[in-house]
Amino acid sequence: MEFSLSNDVVVAAVAVAAAYVVYSYLSTPATPTHAPVSKAPSKEKPTGEPEVPQQRYFTLDELREFNGEGDKPIYIAIKGVVYDVSRRRDFYGPGEGYHLFAGREAARALAKMSFEPADLDNTDISDLNFMEKEILKDWVDKFTDYNSYPIVGRVLQQKDLTLDELSAYTVLPVYVALRGVIYDVTLGGLEHYGPNGGYKMFAGRDATRALALMSFDQENLDHPTEEGLTETQIKTLADWEAKFQSKYRVVGKVVASS
Numbered sequence: 001m002e003f004s005l006s007n008d009v010v011v012a013a014v015a016v017a018a019a020y021v022v023y024s025y026l027s028t029p030a031t032p033t034h035a036p037v038s039k040a041p042s043k044e045k046p047t048g049e050p051e052v053p054q055q056r057y058f059t060l061d062e063l064r065e066f067n068g069e070g071d072k073p074i075y076i077a078i079k080g081v082v083y084d085v086s087r088r089r090d091f092y093g094p095g096e097g098y099h100l101f102a103g104r105e106a107a108r109a110l111a112k113m114s115f116e117p118a119d120l121d122n123t124d125i126s127d128l129n130f131m132e133k134e135i136l137k138d139w140v141d142k143f144t145d146y147n148s149y150p151i152v153g154r155v156l157q158q159k160d161l162t163l164d165e166l167s168a169y170t171v172l173p174v175y176v177a178l179r180g181v182i183y184d185v186t187l188g189g190l191e192h193y194g195p196n197g198g199y200k201m202f203a204g205r206d207a208t209r210a211l212a213l214m215s216f217d218q219e220n221l222d223h224p225t226e227e228g229l230t231e232t233q234i235k236t237l238a239d240w241e242a243k244f245q246s247k248y249r250v251v252g253k254v255v256a257s258s
Helices: 007-027 060-064 086-092 107-112 130-146 186-193 208-213 218-222 231-247
Strands: 056-058 075-078 081-084 151-155 175-178 181-184 249-253
Touching: 056 060, 075 107, 075 130, 075 151, 107 130, 151 186, 175 208, 175 231, 208 218, 208 231
Parallel strands: 056 151
Antiparallel strands: 075 081, 081 151, 175 181, 181 249
């Protein structure tokens, strides 16, 4: 009697196998594809309280400078957060197994466990599958909780956005536009513009008219024009603009929808 597997059985078998792979990845230290054999990082007991530098923004080009070469610090970013991993120079330093992650936004490469340039040079993680998302979460836990690497800043993703696209940036990172210029207000402004801040309604919006009028009226957020502003209101707006320029980094400009 000939025996044949139904599609349901095959699908179930594949699902079980995939679940086992996920478990295997999450229950053992992850090792990138084709990476040289290297000892896994362990949780260190700090010998003293190192001075934590003030957090700052890094463009991707600026971040590349912090790769450990020439005794420079070693920074690695995951999902926009920049960590100082310098104390694991034996792991991420020049010539070591994970050095290719140094000075990069490495979220995609870590999630895929890949040393391929196509993943190292790509910051997009929107297409990660379930397993890759779980692996990335495991790496974030290792960096933040297990090893407690100091956070030294955030990656500044420079790009122009439409108002619709801007509306997505209300949590991390948090963007606010003023006079058509988009600012990343995450560092130094999260307590004001973040989900629990008093100005949270400005997050992901062009707040030009609202700030000029010192108004939380939805109508002013929906129509951020300077038309009809008085001289005093324009002065108020200019003061806000100067504050933003001195405190926050520019992401890009608000552009018209195509």
